[in-house]
Amino acid sequence: MNPVWKALRRPLTAAAVAYLGVVLLAVVFAPLLAPYDPTDGDLDHVLSGPSALHPLGTDSLGRDVLSRLMYGGRVSLSGVAEAVLTVLVLGVLSGLLAGFLGGWVDRVVMWVVDVVLAVPVIVTLLVVLAVVGSNETAAMIALGVLGSPLLTRVVRGSTLAVRQELFITAARVAGLSNRAIAVQHILPRVAGPITVQASIFAGAALLTETGLGYLGLGAQPPTPTWGGMVADASTVIDQQPWLLVPSGVVIGLAILSFGLIGDAVRDAGARHAPPNPRRRKQVPVVPPETAPEPDALLSVRDLTLTLPRGGEDTVVVERLHLDIGPGEVVGLVGESGCGKSITGRALLGLLPPGGQVTGGSIRFGGEELVARRQADLRKLRGSGIALVSQEPLSCLDPVFTVGHQVDELVRIHRGGSRKQVRARTLQLLRDVNLPDPELVVRKYPHELSGGMAQRVLIALALAGEPKLLIADEPTTALDVTVQAEILELLRTLRARTGMAVLLISHDWGVVADLCTRAYVMYAGHLVETATVEELFDHPRHPYTAGLLGCAPRRAEPGQRLPAIPGTVPDPRHWPTGCHFQPRCPLATDDCAVPVPLLEPRTGHRARCIHHDRVEGGERDARTAVA
Numbered sequence: 325m326n327p328v329w330k331a332l333r334r335p336l337t338a339a340a341v342a343y344l345g346v347v348l349l350a351v352v353f354a355p356l357l358a359p360y361d362p363t364d365g366d367l368d369h370v371l372s373g374p375s376a377l378h379p380l381g382t383d384s385l386g387r388d389v390l391s392r393l394m395y396g397g398r399v400s401l402s403g404v405a406e407a408v409l410t411v412l413v414l415g416v417l418s419g420l421l422a423g424f425l426g427g428w429v430d431r432v433v434m435w436v437v438d439v440v441l442a443v444p445v446i447v448t449l450l451v452v453l454a455v456v457g458s459n460e461t462a463a464m465i466a467l468g469v470l471g472s473p474l475l476t477r478v479v480r481g482s483t484l485a486v487r488q489e490l491f492i493t494a495a496r497v498a499g500l501s502n503r504a505i506a507v508q509h510i511l512p513r514v515a516g517p518i519t520v521q522a523s524i525f526a527g528a529a530l531l532t533e534t535g536l537g538y539l540g541l542g543a544q545p546p547t548p549t550w551g552g553m554v555a556d557a558s559t560v561i562d563q564q565p566w567l568l569v570p571s572g573v574v575i576g577l578a579i580l581s582f583g584l585i586g587d588a589v590r591d592a593g594a595r596h597a598p599p600n601p602r603r604r605k606q607v608p609v610v611p612p613e614t615a616p617e618p619d620a621l622l623s624v625r626d627l628t629l630t631l632p633r634g635g636e637d638t639v640v641v642e643r644l645h646l647d648i649g650p651g652e653v654v655g656l657v658g659e660s661g662c663g664k665s666i667t668g669r670a671l672l673g674l675l676p677p678g679g680q681v682t683g684g685s686i687r688f689g690g691e692e693l694v695a696r697r698q699a700d701l702r703k704l705r706g707s708g709i710a711l712v713s714q715e716p717l718s719c720l721d722p723v724f725t726v727g728h729q730v731d732e733l734v735r736i737h738r739g740g741s742r743k744q745v746r747a748r749t750l751q752l753l754r755d756v757n758l759p760d761p762e763l764v765v766r767k768y769p770h771e772l773s774g775g776m777a778q779r780v781l782i783a784l785a786l787a788g789e790p791k792l793l794i795a796d797e798p799t800t801a802l803d804v805t806v807q808a809e810i811l812e813l814l815r816t817l818r819a820r821t822g823m824a825v826l827l828i829s830h831d832w833g834v835v836a837d838l839c840t841r842a843y844v845m846y847a848g849h850l851v852e853t854a855t856v857e858e859l860f861d862h863p864r865h866p867y868t869a870g871l872l873g874c875a876p877r878r879a880e881p882g883q884r885l886p887a888i889p890g891t892v893p894d895p896r897h898w899p900t901g902c903h904f905q906p907r908c909p910l911a912t913d914d915c916a917v918p919v920p921l922l923e924p925r926t927g928h929r930a931r932c933i934h935h936d937r938v939e940g941g942e943r944d945a946r947t948a949v950a
């Protein structure tokens with residue numbers, strides 16, 4: 325069950341909701357339910373206590389307190405509604421814009437927020453009332469404007485947190501517009517904090533409205549207001565103290581109820597805002613030193629990426645080269661932390677906050693992608709390049725059914741009537757071999773197995789008919805049988821659609837199964853590239869040879885699994901020269917200077933000066949190519 329609903333079912337919260345519901349009904353239906361007209365005085369029963377005639381007594385003019393409470397609530401609660409509505413519109417819009425768009429929009433919004441927060445509320449309200457007369461609506465809207473910065477901050481913080489989640493990245497990858505992502509994916513996620521803030525503000529607004537009524541500002545007599553009733557009661561407190569009880573209890577319980585509902589929703593899972601990602605100046609991109617491959621679908625040259633690590637911009641990928649031809653299946657291999665996934669994200673223009681391309685070029689279909697605006701890249705995502713990631717369930721929005729999520733992308737990429745969209749969705753689900761697509765479209769992500777979720781994710785990626793599919797460890801989270809099925813599916817889809825695939829993996833078996841060529845990465849460097857056959861038969865870099873030697877299928881029964889000693893160094897502590905030298909059995913002093921990519925055989929490149937000593941290697945001449 326939704327945690328918010330669960331929280332609202334707690335006895336105290338349920339009582340608060342019920343109380344506000346009853347008050348609201350009594351107020352709305354006051355003309356039908358109130359026993360008397362709120363302005364009619366019964367001079368025979370002035371300042372009487374509760375009686376059969378007047379259940380809550382009468383005031384100093386003999387007016388029925390119950391009827392005045394019902395009618396008074398109309399003024400007081402509509403004032404609260406006006407203030408809350410103003411806060412919601414201003415706070416949610418500005419918070420979403422600031423958190424989602426960031427940059428100068430964020431800076432301007434936060435500057436306005438700081439200015440409004442510095443304005444004293446009561447003084448401003450008095451000024452507004454002095455200017456517009458006793459216009460309660462104007463005062464409550466002004467209160468809403470002054471209260472909105474608190475909601476702006478909360479929504480901005482929550483949006484920043486949600487923006488980092490994988491399913492939002494997946495939605496971007498799929499080419500969804502910012503507005504669609506904000507409305508359909510982010511807004512439902514920040515609904516909790518918004519409800520908390522709105523209910524807390526409603527209590528404060530009721531208190532302010534009552535205070536204004538008490539001071540004789542706002543709606544004027546004989547119109548009943550709750551604040552006016554408190555003011556009347558306080559003037560006769562010596563003669564009839566009871567008169568303060570009905571209005572005091574109704575107002576007090578209403579404020580308490582707003583607070584209780586806010587607390588319950590917050591307890592149910594309001595999230596804290598993450599720290600604001602560091603803002604830095606965009607550094608100029610260093611142009612590549614080598615030309616792109618003209619016939620390639622994707623040609624990456626000298627790509628250098630930085631990410632903020634330990635407070636500093638750290639290079640995590642350095643001068644990477646990569647080419648993928650149309651329809652080609654290419655592997656990107658390496659241990660965890662070598663920079664494979666971050667490279668995949670850079671191709672889509674989706675680096676984590678603070679990440680930057682500081683050098684090189686990415687050409688896709690002949691167009692340069694580095695330094696292109698996010699709006700241009702968004703058009704490319706999904707239809708040009710699509711991504712399937714290693715955590716299928718985290719990439720699906722848990723709030724919507726599979727059908728809704730696939731429909732959404734089909735509508736964006738193809739358009740068409742509801743019927744046509746759904747027909748295409750079912751076809752896509754059939755294409756990825758999901759049994760019973762009619763049933764699957766009605767399922768929520770939590771009802772899917774890992775294998776089914778991965779198939780749905782592949783269907784989502786196919787919705788835009790991409791030319792290049794980046795499959796980032798697409799089988800890592802799956803069991804062996806399902807792994808084989810997904811690999812077979814990728815192979816079939818590639819043959820059927822003619823799309824190219826960049827398969828990111830640390831598993832040589834998977835790479836050998838699907839790819840014709842592979843790139844091996846180590847600690848941010850491309851260390852070797854060749855056809856998969858060449859790499860298996862004649863590795864020319866000790867790292868590739870070491871990785872191949874670690875494959876579990878090469879282990880002898882009863883023997884320890886072979887492993888490369890040591891671990892991938894943190895990008896802040898890369899050694900100078902060859903990054904692999906501290907772990908390399910062939911390392912010499914010469915390895916401490918930067919090593920270029922060499923080409924021991926045509927089309928086979930390795931970043932190693934000892935490539936001819938790598939086991940199984942041939943003693944070829946070195947040809948520096950980069």
Ligand SMILES: Nc1ncnc2c1ncn2[C@@H]1O[C@H](COP(=O)(O)OP(=O)(O)OP(=O)(O)O)[C@@H](O)[C@H]1O
Nearest residue numbers: 631632640659660661662663664665666667676895
């Ligand atoms: N959001 C991030 N913020 C800071 N550093 C990051 C972030 N994501 C990745 N890194 C760092 O970038 C480097 C490359 O990470 P990347 O995820 O690309 O490696 P990988 O080879 O894909 O490994 P894995 O298979 O575990 O994902 C690592 O040192 C990693 O710690």
